[in-house]
Amino acid sequence: MPKRIVVPFGPQHPVLPEPIHLDLVLEDELVVDVVPSIGYIHRGLEQLVQKREFTEYVYVAERICGICSFMHALCYCQGIEHIMKVEVPDRAKYLRTIWSECSRLHSHLLWLGLFADGMGFENLFMRSWQLRESVLDVLEDTTGGRVIQGTCKVGGIRRDIGQEKLDEMHRALDPFEQQCRDLGDVFLNDETVKYRLQGLGVISKDEAYTLGAAGPTLRGSGVAVDLRETGYAAYGDLGFKPIVETAGDCYARCAVRVKEVYASIDLIRRAIDGIPEGPLDVKVKGAPDGEYFSRVEQPRGEVVHYLRGDGTKHLARARIRTPTLANIPALVKMLPGAQLADVPVVVLSIDPCISCTER
């Protein structure tokens, strides 16, 4: 009977850009149990709704997470708009979609890089992050910020993208897509990558579903759930089909994200083609009175903002459920049976975003 030892993993660890702590129970090199503990980044920003007016809280919502910042703002704004029955102009919806997909691109490329780093494929890490910079350039050009954009507001958006810039973006998409496909090809077809990832950290369809996993973690196990199908912003006009893999291992989760990169490029292309003229925002009068569960598909999965207003400038309650929190139970299920050396890869495969999780 091998002896059991407990290895602490985190909160400060070379492969983790963010602090999460896992106690790994090992038998020799094999992981048999995992106890996660979180709270290193808890700030308590849900309560800030009582100190910030509902229109100002957009800035705080953006800073729940610096990677999916735009989508947090979008989710919050859509919630408030629904409560206040504000109809956002079409051009704003399209631009929101374009920025959302840009965020998804930069998030997925960032993740692909970190994942490659976790596998020990340094070269691929650098290559992914190099590609990501061209997305950040577009974001900076169009919004002024690289990672925190600040363009979403209640009732619409704050800035337009001129036709000239849209054309330029459109022209840049083809070469960019080619580069992404070259990169994705390594992730999907390279023998060493496959050897490292296939069959690792498997979670079955039923388990993923019952544990409430979200996003690529769920779709990698064969459950076709993607909130973009519900048609918020301009996704209804553009049409969207979820990307699904069935194996449920690290390779499948990686494949989902690689293919979502291609899908995002396609969505941006079609959004630029179809963008209507018109105003950017509508005036918002009064204060929210009512409650709503606002949901948006982030790069990591489904985010839920529950918002309740009582007719004053300050919301009574905000509750934010982020995708990583939903994926941690799935992670705890995936790890047992893995080798200690594979733990970083499995942890990264759910794309953990701790500052979201702990708010």
Place this chain on the structure above:
Amino acid sequence: MSTMAFLKRSPWILHYDASSCNGCDIEVLACLTPLYDVERFGIINTGNPKHADILLITGGINSQNRPVVRNLYEQMPEPKVVVAIGACAATGGIFRECYNIAGGVDKVIPVDVYVPGCAARPEQIIDGVVKALGILEEKREKMTGKAEIKEGARHAAEAGEGT
């Protein structure tokens, strides 16, 4: 960039995310990747506090990470420099009124350089690190100075004993 021109040593960096929103974090990481590539100056990101000269901290202090930050700082060998990155690390930033945020990093450990911005841009971060290098060099000189004085005194004492 004048400090860079005569960079004598290869400073190693330790990065810790205290309670940032990730915005500043990924900008720190972006500094290491091809567009900015600080590794060409010999600056390397290490995971081990015992190897590090410069501590880059993003985000403010909360009750859970307070001992972690202090622990990391204490494990680093002297001389060491702390760079606080972003508005959060300086004062708590946008989260300063949150119930779980005690304030900036300087509530727990001494900070040498503050890099402003929300999020701080990679160029600014590199600038901050360059400033930190100057301070590191100063601290080192002071230390060696002190060591030499001590050494000198020891020699003098030994010489005194001899006669």
